[in-house]
Amino acid sequence: MARYLVTGGCGFIGSHLVERLLADGHEVTVLDDLSSGKSENLPDAAALIYGDVADPLAVAEAMSGQDGCFHLAAIASVERSRDDWARTHQVNLGGTINVFDAARRADPPIPVVYASSAALYGDNPAVPLSESAEPRPLTAYCVDKLACEHYARVADRVHGVPVVGFRLFNVYGPRQSPISPYSGVISLFMSRISRGEPVTVFGDGELVRDFVYIGDVIQYLTAAMTQPLPGAQVFNVCTGTATSLKQLARLVGELMEKDTGLQSTPPAPERDIRVSVGDPRRLMAEFGFACDTSLRDGLRKTLKWYTASQP
Ligand SMILES: NC(=O)c1ccc[n+]([C@@H]2O[C@H](COP(=O)([O-])OP(=O)(O)OC[C@H]3O[C@@H](n4cnc5c(N)ncnc54)[C@H](O)[C@@H]3O)[C@@H](O)[C@H]2O)c1
Structure with missing residues (x-):
């Protein structure tokens, strides 16, 4: 201890x-x-x-x-x-x-x-x-x-x-804040999709991240x-896997069993860099294991938390 x-x-x-x-x-x-x-x-x-x-x-x-x-x-x-x-x-x-x-x-x-x-x-x-x-x-x-x-x-x-x-x-998962610049988007998507509202993606929705x-x-x-x-x-x-915001929105919608409408807003150049995907090889070589939770499984766990935390 x-x-x-x-x-x-x-x-x-x-x-x-x-x-x-x-x-x-x-x-x-x-x-x-x-x-x-x-x-x-x-x-x-x-x-x-x-x-x-x-x-x-x-x-x-x-x-x-x-x-x-x-x-x-x-x-x-x-x-x-x-x-x-x-x-x-x-x-x-x-x-x-x-x-x-x-x-x-x-x-x-x-x-x-x-x-x-x-x-x-x-x-x-x-x-x-x-x-x-x-x-x-x-x-x-x-x-x-x-x-x-x-x-x-x-x-x-x-x-x-x-x-x-x-x-x-x-990084995403239960307890993430909707205002987090990193993965707050997931909570926001969940909240809009659950209300039947379209989700907002920056630019053409092709911003790519490594969740x-x-x-x-x-x-x-x-x-x-x-x-x-x-x-x-x-x-x-990182996982080394690229996921666009559009793909993310669709996957969240699929897990929530709801339709996902998309609307776009202009990206902020200093914040919304187009592609951010990491190479995990050094991490895996040093520690001997990978970030192996699939986005689908991780989102399922996050959705469970999100649903339970709604009033
Ligand atoms: N969430 C991600 O995807 C991500 C990605 C890259 C780096 N990080 C880094 O990981 C760390 C944790 O991020 P997080 O997502 O949990 O953010 P978070 O905002 O949820 O947690 C930060 C914590 O630090 C506390 N804090 C802030 N200022 C403080 C201060 N002056 N004194 C004492 N406590 C203070 C906050 O109250 C909060 O509890 C941060 O250093 C962040 O920069 C996070």
Whole structure:
């Protein structure tokens, strides 16, 4: 049994991770400011510290006595990073440096597993995107995620912190927020289709994404903590399967046994990059397993949650 700190543990990915860590018999503390997460996402067995990762003292206190830290807290919003640039930078990059800094002050340094993002590939057209593809971040959020990876190398090389990062593609599953830029579209599709309304797709509906089920993501996060790797490595977390928004809408409609009408709105160039599909080979080679939940199965589980959560 180990003691883990999960920053952002009240959010979508964090709350699933907390459940899994508790099920595995670990002790879990969560540091979260509840800005997008909800305390009701958290099982009773986890301790919640209400605090801000941009506050170095709050992070240092939360990190004290832990065996490892999963750092997921971020303002995961391109719009917020445009409208409130300075604050999102303080949280997304400053908060990450605070985590690395607190980790290195322990003796020995505390291992950190953190969430980077596939969004940092920006409009790089080299699909499928491997980890060696050139990052072309288009937004402040993405620049901060890329900088987190650079600082992870500093944490490793200069301060001896064992650290692993994951460039998450479009993670989806139960408890995802409809306003998430990654897979919120799935909840929105479910809500519109259930009301018999047409779903809105950006542009011609041919924006292509790599949807990865939350359960698969959690397996990598936990594996990276138990077998820390040298050199502040980063891995894509993706399936390598391309799904257009049109295909996604049709599949959701089919699972809901409803007709799907489509209407389109103009895409936002900095946000709605046309194709984002990852190459999972490095991930599979290192960890020995794949993101193998099919989109159909993952959507079925998500739909079950969606249906149960409707008033
Ligand atoms: N969901 C995806 O598909 C996806 C893809 C790529 C990267 N990511 C990254 O994964 C991580 C988790 O994303 P998510 O989808 O679960 O988002 P989320 O918004 O559901 O969770 C983020 C959590 O962080 C908390 N938080 C935000 N600012 C904070 C602060 N200043 N101090 C403490 N807590 C704070 C929020 O309240 C929330 O509980 C983020 O780092 C995000 O950038 C997610």
